[in-house]
Amino acid sequence: MALSSQPRVAIVGATGAVGQELIRLLQERWQLPPEDLVLLGSRSRMVELAGRQLQVQSAAEFDFTTAGLAFFSAGAGISAVLALKACNAGCVVIDNTSQFRYEPDVPLVIPPINAAAIGNARLIANPNCTTAIILMALAPLHRAFGLKRLIVATYQAASGAGQQAMDELRAQTRAAADGVPLTHHRFPHQLLYNLIPRIDRVYDDGYTREEKKLAWETRKILLGQPLENLTVPIEATCVRVPTLRCHAASVHLQTHRIVDLAKARDVLAQAPGVVVLDDAAQDQYPTPLAFGGRNEVGVGRLRQSAAFGAHGLAFWVCGDQLLRGAALNAIEIAECVFPRQ
Amino acid sequence: MALSSQPRVAIVGATGAVGQELIRLLQERWQLPPEDLVLLGSRSRMVELAGRQLQVQSAAEFDFTTAGLAFFSAGAGISAVLALKACNAGCVVIDNTSQFRYEPDVPLVIPPINAAAIGNARLIANPNCTTAIILMALAPLHRAFGLKRLIVATYQAASGAGQQAMDELRAQTRAAADGVPLTHHRFPHQLLYNLIPRIDRVYDDGYTREEKKLAWETRKILLGQPLENLTVPIEATCVRVPTLRCHAASVHLQTHRIVDLAKARDVLAQAPGVVVLDDAAQDQYPTPLAFGGRNEVGVGRLRQSAAFGAHGLAFWVCGDQLLRGAALNAIEIAECVFPRQ
Numbered sequence A, B: 001m002a003l004s005s006q007p008r009v010a011i012v013g014a015t016g017a018v019g020q021e022l023i024r025l026l027q028e029r030w031q032l033p034p035e036d037l038v039l040l041g042s043r044s045r046m047v048e049l050a051g052r053q054l055q056v057q058s059a060a061e062f063d064f065t066t067a068g069l070a071f072f073s074a075g076a077g078i079s080a081v082l083a084l085k086a087c088n089a090g091c092v093v094i095d096n097t098s099q100f101r102y103e104p105d106v107p108l109v110i111p112p113i114n115a116a117a118i119g120n121a122r123l124i125a126n127p128n129c130t131t132a133i134i135l136m137a138l139a140p141l142h143r144a145f146g147l148k149r150l151i152v153a154t155y156q157a158a159s160g161a162g163q164q165a166m167d168e169l170r171a172q173t174r175a176a177a178d179g180v181p182l183t184h185h186r187f188p189h190q191l192l193y194n195l196i197p198r199i200d201r202v203y204d205d206g207y208t209r210e211e212k213k214l215a216w217e218t219r220k221i222l223l224g225q226p227l228e229n230l231t232v233p234i235e236a237t238c239v240r241v242p243t244l245r246c247h248a249a250s251v252h253l254q255t256h257r258i259v260d261l262a263k264a265r266d267v268l269a270q271a272p273g274v275v276v277l278d279d280a281a282q283d284q285y286p287t288p289l290a291f292g293g294r295n296e297v298g299v300g301r302l303r304q305s306a307a308f309g310a311h312g313l314a315f316w317v318c319g320d321q322l323l324r325g326a327a328l329n330a331i332e333i334a335e336c337v338f339p340r341q
Helices: A017-030 A076-088 A111-118 A129-145 A163-178 A209-223 A261-270 A323-337 B017-030 B076-088 B111-118 B129-145 B163-178 B209-223 B261-270 B323-337
Strands: A009-012 A037-041 A045-049 A052-058 A069-072 A092-095 A123-125 A147-155 A234-237 A246-255 A274-276 A297-305 A309-320 B009-012 B037-041 B045-049 B052-058 B069-072 B092-095 B123-125 B147-155 B234-237 B246-255 B274-276 B297-305 B309-320
Touching (some): A009 A017, A009 A076, A017 A323, A037 A045, A069 A076, A076 A092, A111 A209, A129 A246, A129 A261, A129 A297, A129 A309, A129 A323, A147 A209, A147 B147, A163 B163, A209 A234, A234 B246, A234 B309, A261 A297, B009 B017, B009 B076, B017 B163, B037 B045, B069 B076, B069 B323, B076 B092, B076 B123, B111 B129, B111 B209, B111 B323, B129 B147, B129 B209, B129 B261, B129 B309, B129 B323, B147 B209, B209 B234, B261 B274, B261 B297, B309 B323
Parallel strands (some): A009 A069, A037 A052, A069 A092, A092 A123, A274 A297, B009 B069, B037 B052, B069 B092, B147 B234
Antiparallel strands (some): A246 A309, A297 A309, B045 B052, B147 B246, B246 B309, B297 B309
């Protein structure tokens, strides 16, 4: 695909798990010549990525006036320091961190849902990975039936904590097989054979920031409401599970309008970026292994709500945390700003 | 502990994961002499359990008049054939399968919750493992605040599918470490690094039998209602996760009365068999690894419901599937029938 005007692209956090997916997607989708891709990191060095030696430059020293587009995926702290600098240097910035997501003037965008929110913005926020995956399925259902109340329990993969977290889970697997002690550094507990019901920091009300992000970002993206508008109550439990790169969630919603299950299935089947895989009796449902590496999120276990009756739905959703949850969504935002010819 | 009258004990399904826990608990708690414990299986053979050679007799050929108490843990099909025969031979039968749980005249019992339901029954059903673990925490909260609506997402360990399922998960771990193909037979998909959002058979309404069991058994045990009474709506998603022997659940409830969080914490702390471990900011919450092998279920992440406001609660619960979920609960039932001296 050619873009209307091919910008020179900088990736801040290029060696991370999301950064590597960004590089792969940019090459696949844009056929970006190597000289138009600048990899930025904490310091200048050569790195091996996908078997190739690549130059990484220091993000802090990079002259952003030489790029037209910058992806930020190196943590909120780096975005806080460098994203506005890149913007002021003339870059369109797509920020994968939570640094600017909750600023009223910064669009928070999942392109298949609210691309129009981008407008003329030069700084656009990419949503939380779990939120992005869940909303892909929830948005068409909300349009059809009206979201009234939402309860979610998540099953989040190691990749959400970065490349080293995935490496740690694999290392624990080897240690368990070898019968040697398992160690952990990236997570507060061993993840193999375990569950960690805390992601991100904990607020005084007992909810984690990850759980609040799901509520805040659903309000901003889906409902167009301020973060703290409680008209649609949203409750989540976010749990780290020993999977590698695909998040999943059990989603329970109450609706304003009576849900017709066949219609629900139909709007999901027609939703861009969504695959319905729903024949549980034949063991057809999305799993992290099956949806790892896929651009689409999978929806299954669709059924009428036992809690809310005809005014509700339950479903299971699964999506690649590094793709829809991060890199793919960011690239799709870029493709809205620099549209296809 | 001595029992008022020490019965001779038969265990049907003695070599299974639950059977092995029953043997261990009987030895620990009752100091049962070896000649008073009869291990029954599909056929007569010698087996090695915990490093000892033990005689297993054929359950079908066993004379139940020689025993006073029989635990059944070999699948509903075996219970259907042999449990009533054992009862009629004079045994008290404690059935760990779902065969009789939903018969109105068969008590379904979690002793810390509804021991009185046993009455003079000679056939007593042990609940579904997930239900038993969740209700340990839910029962005191229901007594304090009144359950109005319940939404649960589970994180269920391999042990719920038996010893061979645990072995399969361990074998997949070794295969992943060795870089050889992973195989699966006990589960419909690979479990390592994966999630399987289906447990037990699927009904036409899209719910699985495991999900219905949670609703049915909560109604029977906690509410004393018929299974299909929908006064308290209950909705669940039951998911198999790659853990070994501890089930967990994210529990979301709406209550009749306003919830005082401090009181909720207090009733949980005082509930027998429940441990409150709730300081998420310090990474104190129950995990499957920490609660494997423990008799108590752990509760953490206690917080006011964002979905139902002051009339609701959310929490995380974790418990050993083989103990509270099966063997320990069965032994406690036996100790009600044959009380301590």
